[in-house]
Amino acid sequence: MINQKIKILVVEDDDIDFRILSRHLLSIKSLEKQIDRCTSLSEAYEYCAKTQPDIAIIDHGLSDGTGIDFITKMGGRSASFPCVLLTGHTAQDLDLVALREGAYDYLEKTSLTLSLVEKTIFYAIRTFDSAQELKASKLESERHAALNMRFLSFVGHEMRTPLRSIISVQDILLQSCDDDQRTPITQTKNAAQHMLEFVRNVSEFVRFGQKQAVLKNEVFDVTELLTDVLSLHLGLVEHKSIDLKFTLDDEMPHYYRGDKLRIRQVLVNLISNAIRHTEDGVVEVITTAKNGLLQFSVKDSGCGISPQKLQYLLGSKPIVSSTSNRFDGGLGLGLAICKNIASLMSGQITATSKEDVGSTFTFSFPAEVQKIEPQNRQVS
Numbered sequence: 535m536i537n538q539k540i541k542i543l544v545v546e547d548d549d550i551d552f553r554i555l556s557r558h559l560l561s562i563k564s565l566e567k568q569i570d571r572c573t574s575l576s577e578a579y580e581y582c583a584k585t586q587p588d589i590a591i592i593d594h595g596l597s598d599g600t601g602i603d604f605i606t607k608m609g610g611r612s613a614s615f616p617c618v619l620l621t622g623h624t625a626q627d628l629d630l631v632a633l634r635e636g637a638y639d640y641l642e643k644t645s646l647t648l649s650l651v652e653k654t655i656f657y658a659i660r661t662f663d664s665a666q667e668l669k670a671s672k673l674e675s676e677r678h679a680a681l682n683m684r685f686l687s688f689v690g691h692e693m694r695t696p697l698r699s700i701i702s703v704q705d706i707l708l709q710s711c712d713d714d715q716r717t718p719i720t721q722t723k724n725a726a727q728h729m730l731e732f733v734r735n736v737s738e739f740v741r742f743g744q745k746q747a748v749l750k751n752e753v754f755d756v757t758e759l760l761t762d763v764l765s766l767h768l769g770l771v772e773h774k775s776i777d778l779k780f781t782l783d784d785e786m787p788h789y790y791r792g793d794k795l796r797i798r799q800v801l802v803n804l805i806s807n808a809i810r811h812t813e814d815g816v817v818e819v820i821t822t823a824k825n826g827l828l829q830f831s832v833k834d835s836g837c838g839i840s841p842q843k844l845q846y847l848l849g850s851k852p853i854v855s856s857t858s859n860r861f862d863g864g865l866g867l868g869l870a871i872c873k874n875i876a877s878l879m880s881g882q883i884t885a886t887s888k889e890d891v892g893s894t895f896t897f898s899f900p901a902e903v904q905k906i907e908p909q910n911r912q913v914s
Contacts (some may be wrong), residue, residue, distance in 0.1 A: 539566040540659070543587035546620065547596055551643055555585060555591065555620070558651040565655070575599040582608065587615050588608040589659055591641070594628070602635050610636020614664035619672065638662060651905040690737040697730040738799075738871045749878060752792040752906045756782065756828075760819060763801045767809055775814035776803075786823040789904035792853070796875050797830075797897075800883075803868040804832040804895045812836030815892070827881075828901035831894055838889040847885060 544560060544615075546552040552571060559569055572578040575598045577660065577850045578590075592601035592610075619632040619640040632640050638658035641651065704723035711719055760780040771778050801819070808817045815835030822829045839847065847869065869883075876883045881899025 539568060540588035541568045541570065541571050542655075543572065543578065543581065543590040543602070545572045545575070545578045545590065545592040545596065547593065548675075551593070551620075551622070553776070554643070554646060554650070556791075558646060558648045558665045559646050559655075562652045562655065565652075575604055578604060589616050589618065589655065591620050594619055594632075602632055602637075605632065605636050608636075609857070611638075612636070616658040618658050623773040686736050688731045693733050694730065697726050699734065700726040701730065749793040750797065751791055752794055753789060753791055754797070756786075756788050756790065756821060759794060759798060760801075760821065763798055763805065764819070766802060767805055770806070770809045770819035771817075774809070774812070776809060776812055777816045777818075778809070779816070780819035780821065784824045786821070787905075790828060791904050792899075792900040793879070796879065800872045800875050800897050801830060801832070803872050804830075804897065807868070808832050808836065808893070808895070809894045812892070813825070823903075826845075826900050827898050829896060829898040831896040832892040833892065838891050838893055839885075840885040840889055844885060844887050 544552060544559075546555065546556060556569055559567065570581065572581050573596075575596055578592070581587075582590075586612045590604075592604045601617075601621070605613075605619065608615075608617060613636065616638040617636065619628075619637045621628060621640060621645065622643045629640050638661055639654045641654055654823040679841060702724055704719055704726065705720050708716065708723070760782075764778055767778060772819075773897045805817065805819065812834045813836070817832070817836075820831040820833060873883050876897060876899060879899040881897065883893045883895060883897050885893060887893035
């Protein structure tokens with residue numbers, strides 16, 4: 535903007551002060567400008583409704599209001615042009631108030647010099663231009679991100695139905711197939727299930743990216759939840775020498791309020807990863823409750839993770855690796871989603887690991903204890 539002719543609006547009701555400021559403005563040789571004057575806020579508002587200045591310098595003390603009133607009405611830093619406050623006296627906090635309300639800078643009439651006026655004008659315009667460029671870049675990035683999210687959502691929707699059909703057909707074939715056919719059919723089914731889980735993870739990641747994920751608040755039994763989650767993984771440990779189990783603190787309550795489905799989703803992901811990278815030994819879910827936090831620690835005796843990978847592992851973005859197939863084929867979508875869920879629940883996921891020894895992933899979050907057991911549940 536500085537390389538072209540700029541329109542400067544001066545809102546000043548004192549003729550002498552206007553002449554002094556105008557003289558300094560006109561003396562800025564490196565700036566081609568047009569100076570327009572208004573003598574009141576009402577006149578300035580009418581002016582801005584008809585035309586847009588490139589910068590406005592507003593006196594703080596006017597007959598029908600203050601310069602800060604003008605800055606606020608124009609939108610502060612969201613205005614379509616930068617504002618500079620002009621004041622005739624030194625107030626201790628006036629400069630801070632002006633900047634807080636959106637002024638780009640301020641000038642004191644008693645200390646006006648050509649150098650100061652020139653620096654203030656250039657600073658305000660350049661800062662405004664930089665802010666506009668940043669805003670435009672942010673909007674463009676958000677537009678591209680929204681397009682990507684919509685594309686991923688569409689792809690996920692289109693893939694889920696045929697994948698479910700493939701899995702259903704494999705289930706039917708497994709009921710009547712010969713022994714020599716069972717292995718390839720099972721492999722096909724497992725591949726389709728893995729792909730379906732990947733598609734679900736993509737869809738979930740899209741929902742978090744679009745901030746569409748919401749939490750439910752329902753009563754759940756920790757023991758029942760863990761029993762259910764571990765039963766889902768019996769097939770994964772069937773051909774491995776893994777002791778899959780869970781333990782609960784003897785003194786902790788059994789009933790809590792929270793989003794059971796989301797908690798289950800995180801546990802399934804953490805346990806699946808632990809089993810996937812443990813050939814023999816133990817995978818254990820250790821559950822404790824302390825200081826209002828419910829904590830699940832998934833501990834394995836698997837291959838472990840290097841310190842370099844561990845520090846990036848729990849980032850909110852998927853981890854792309856060309857050398858490792860760890861964590862959802864190297865994409866890390868599952869763990870990224872788990873961390874988003876934990877954050878949504880005001881909780882966190884932490885990890886410790888030692889190579890060739892094992893890893894422990896801990897999911898903790900605030901949980902309200904349900905002191906009265908649900909009436910529709912029979913307790914033996």
